[in-house]
Amino acid sequence: MQGRAEDGWWGVVLDAPEPAALAAFYAEVLGWQVVGDEPDHAVVAAPSGVAYLAVQRSPDHEQPVWPAEPGRQQRQVHLDVEVLDLEEAVAGALRLGARLAAHQPQPSRRVLLDPAGHPFCLYRDG
8 A cells, every 4th residue: 555654654633822832841851852943833753753843823812711611612632742751851941941731640641731731641651
């Protein structure tokens, strides 16, 4: 089959009012590198060279509500990131500008909100 995912890059694109700032945030959180930075689009790439996280400018971006509430902006996607030390990873993300979500559904995960308001989870299995 042509165009298989393992033959090239795969990624996720988030909307935000300031692409470069959110890309820099995720580069630090994930330990990846910013590989593209234009006024309306920024890209963070994994060291393996197969995955990326892009951010595109959306001046009217409305932050999603977590947990969901009827009639309010819903999340479209959230990222799950496995970490070695949950408390250390949460503290680092908070230093970079993340906010801890008020609702925490599981003890082995922490739901955080990135600087543009997208929910993401840090977790430790095992």
